[in-house]
Amino acid sequence: MIIGRHPLGYVVEVDGPQVLLNLHESTRGHAAGHADGVSTVGQPGDLIGVEGGSNVIVVRVLSVAFAEPREVHSRGSMGRSTPAVPLRQLRGCVIGCISRHNERLEFTAHEWRLPVLGAAAFPLSDLEVLATLGGKTGDGERILLGRDARSGLLPFSVGVDGLLGRHLAVLGGTGQGKTHFVAALLQCLARAPDARIVVFDVNGEYAPAFAYLGSRLLVTRLGKEGLRIPYYALGRHGLSRLLLPSERAQMPALRFALERLAFVEANEEGAGLVGEAKVLFDDCRAGDARDAFQAIRKLKAGGAKPAAKWPHMSALSCLSAEWYATREDRGVARRDSFHYGHIHSLVNRIRGLIEDERFREVVRVEGGQPAEGALSMAAEGARLVETVFGSQAGNPGGWSVHVVDLSRLAQDLMPFVLGSFLELYAAELFQRGPGNTHPTLLVLEEAHHYLRQLPGDAETGQHALAYERLAKEGRKFGVSLLVSTQRPSEVSPTVLAQCGTWAVFRLSNEADQRSVSAAAESAAANVARQMSGLARGEAILFGGAVPIATRIAVVRPNPEPRSADPCFGRSWKMGSDVGEESPPVPD
Structure with missing residues (x-):
């Protein structure tokens, strides 16, 4: 697979999964050319290939340095001169290997296949990068989530079953792009005619993003002139x-x-x-x-x-x-x-x-007439579950996306009211049994408001168990969770730990970073170094749906949710000359 490519270096040390390479003079530690173009090889996070027999061993770059950095600065010191081309070295970590099966490239993530000393290193082709990142190299339903953040060219897609088979966590500070990412993802999923997605919209911002669905969109506003429970x-x-x-x-x-x-x-x-x-x-x-x-x-x-x-x-x-x-x-x-x-x-x-x-x-709270027949809490609960979450067998020709607008619900009541919703739904699901509910995606926006332990004495801890059980066992009953939050440290650790795939936007709070590292132990080392340095609209995606942790620039939804930044300059009518002359200082 790497025949005809000019090597950029060779292996000089193997220390477990970590390898050290000497870079050739022509590489200069910045970029390498090949038939598909030019690849960067000198930044942490870049991918390169190393000879491994019939396979290509994939190495993620950890650092690049001069072998003797002091020599670089010795020109003119005591009559000595700098060597013409100081030796550059690249340190990386083996993350897996690429093999070819029936003219199709397949990437396997592991650390046990290691290169030999002297093995040549090469830049990866676009197809090899796509295979490594989980691009469309095989069959199956896939959705586009963004593009490789470093080049901005390579599309990044994931399989639907891998993404929704276990729960998805979307984490990041305010204004970093979580809402747009979730909306774009849901727009892709809503293309399926039998999709069933329920969005608990805390701030009332998602409905415009799905207006194009027409009758396949249902918007329910909780409160006056809407649904009163x-x-x-x-x-x-x-x-x-x-x-x-x-x-x-x-x-x-x-x-x-x-x-x-x-x-x-x-x-x-x-x-x-x-x-x-x-x-x-x-x-x-x-x-x-x-x-x-x-x-x-x-x-x-x-x-x-x-x-x-x-x-x-x-x-x-x-x-x-x-x-x-x-x-x-x-x-x-x-x-x-x-x-x-x-x-x-x-x-x-x-x-x-x-x-x-x-x-x-x-x-x-006033009471009222029963839904039908005799008074039965079970019947009333089943009717409410069907109203919010859809019928047990699906709803052909009905809505595909149900946006439950919670913007009228006071935040101090949200853990109780919305928590009650989830308790009721969980009880209904477990009563039906596995495989008896149409597959449903629950989107839990601003989850730190309600997916958490409630204040009180020690005995109140029992009341968090139902939604934690929904996170732990819901997939058996046809339910997948998308948990989105600004403050992962305030969300139940049990819920976060059950998420199989993670999309992490910029997080600067140390407590939030620790909660991600604790819940996503396998990717903690690589992700923790990047969480606080991500640009707006960039996320690190890792977990069961992707072979390796990957930094992507996420796609934007079309149309967009009601989540734009406020236009202070225009609203305040600030002219272009504002700030050119300082205001007088009062005595």
Whole structure:
């Protein structure tokens, strides 16, 4: 494969996967010419080929240096002169080899195939570079992600199954090109007629990028004049995420309330059995609690009449408080303030959400008529999942991209509301079983707002497990995640560790860099050196979808999302002469 090419150097040292080459005088340590043009060979990250029998061993350049750097600066010192051409040396690391099969080039990533001393080194041809970078050298559906950042000429594409078969993480600081990269990627994927992509759009910027899809685009705005989520549709899993009950005391009380919710009527003041007076309250009021005790006993025995519609959300706090705090002692029913203290924080959380106007904009707390038939949280949850994530068997002729606009949702509520969505979806998927859901891509924008541990006592750690399980096992159930965030250090480490492919834009924060290095251990050394020096619109792509870590200039979407930089100069009407003359300094 390298016959007819002029060598640029030869191997003089082999130290494990690291090799040292002496460069020929003609190379000058900068570039090498060959039949396909000119290749750079003197910058860290460049690729060169070394003789390896019938194969080509691929070496990534780590550094280039003079063998005796002091000699370069000795001209005129004590009458000595500089050698005509100081010896240049290149140090690199073996990353794999290229072989030919049926007139097709194939790259295999490994470090065990090493060159021999004296083996000649050559520049790689464009086809060999494409094969190494994972270009289109074989069959299969592939999508273009960008071009090689060093030359700007070689296209960089990846296989769809390799990219989506395991989750994708897109990381980078604000303004570095994450949103444009995600939009361009989704535009490629949306070409498939049976694609199903759900985008959780935190800032309301993605819809313009898919307007050209027409009826294949569905945009749902969460909040007023859009989708308001019935609280009871979140079910046991979603409401547990929303209300964060402690495992020992509050979870059993909340579970009782959820199981008996369909047998009571309630308003903001209290709750009662269907057709009876409201005798259940959440304030541990003093006095005779006989009516409340009898109502709870009737609910436990299963003798209550089912309601025709869902009660107000306050029924949850009333049922939880009365079940846990009401006691009968020597024939006298009363509310025990000591036991009520164990559940008081849960009651306050429910009350706080009901009274929060921003929460009521996106979640319906008033109750209402069931979707169909008898009251069933499972049926309500299934209907909500189908509305947001599509039907179980796919939706032929329907939408391919569903943008869920979350811009009306307050950020302090996002971990709870959106986390409840994901909890509900995960529970539905696991109930269906593997292979029973149309393959779906979930795009989780600004994931640091909700894919993280929530503040609270140690017991609240349990509430992060469902979305972590979605990351760990979701692919078995037909779900792939695209996790995009500015702050990987604030995202659950478990979620990041389950991502198989990474696109890392510029990251300057040390904590964020460490989180990437920890989660992507195999590529940590090469990626960590480059993360803080990437130009805008450049990313390092590595992981299961690509053979080696590659620096690319990403493609731009067309049309673009609503994510442009603000035009301060034009908006502020700054003239071209601004700054030519300094303003007077005040006394």
